[in-house]
Amino acid sequence: MNKKRFIKLIIYLVWIFMLFTTIYDLFHFPARSIFWGAELILALFIYYKLKIPSGTYFAVLVLFLMNIFGEIFFGLFYIIQNFDKFIHLFSSFAVCTLFYSIFEKKISSKKILILFSFTIVLSIELIWEIIEYFADNWFHLILAGVHIAGEQAFKQIEIMSSYEDTIYDMLLNFIGGTIFAITALFLTRTKKKLAKNSKK
Secondary structure, eight states: HHHHHHHHHHHHHHHHHHHHHHHHTTTHHHHHHHHHHHHHHHHHHHHHSOOOOOOHHHHHHHHHHHHIIIIIIOOOOHHTHHHHHHHHHHHHHHHHHHHHHHHHHHHHOOHHHHHHHHHHHHEEEEHHHHHHHHHHHOOOOOOEEEEEEEETOOEEEEOOHHHHHHHHHHHHHHHHHHHHHHHHHHHHHHHHHHHHHHHO
16 A cells, blocks of 8 residues: 555545544534534545645644544543643644645745734634633533532633633634744745755
8 A cells, every 4th residue: 555545545534433423412412512523524625626735634634533532532622621721722733734734835925924824813813712601601512611520520610711722722822823924934934045045
């Protein structure tokens, strides 16, 4: 099996798992299954409609899987206290990279492209926090706030309020985006220097 086939096999297996998760949660938590279905549709759209590097696409898939394992099968959100915070830090970097890859050929200025990717991700984070608020109120979820498993089964203990959680989430997304921007600027300048040296 060559490298391309192996990569495709891994991607297909992840899609199948995401589909299974959507169907599984449909019978356990229907409102939440909508989110998994949306992730699967987004994963398919990115793969077939957007031409991005494999590494970037795998980062997006890892992000989706972290959400699934964090919420359902391993309950990492409720076992590891800062798991949600790590996801916010990682997601901002991964999604910045995604938008950078999507618009790399459309925006010639690398600085503008980096700034554009950074601001888009911050905007998405703002929208996500609004979604969390209304999802908790309308569907009785516990997306906002930080909760850990209590001594009694299925009982969650809040260890960080919704307001404080939102502030930290947005801050970590900002930090993740900043790390991306610094890294991207460094790599861009390094490529320019290498290109100049090769011409000499």
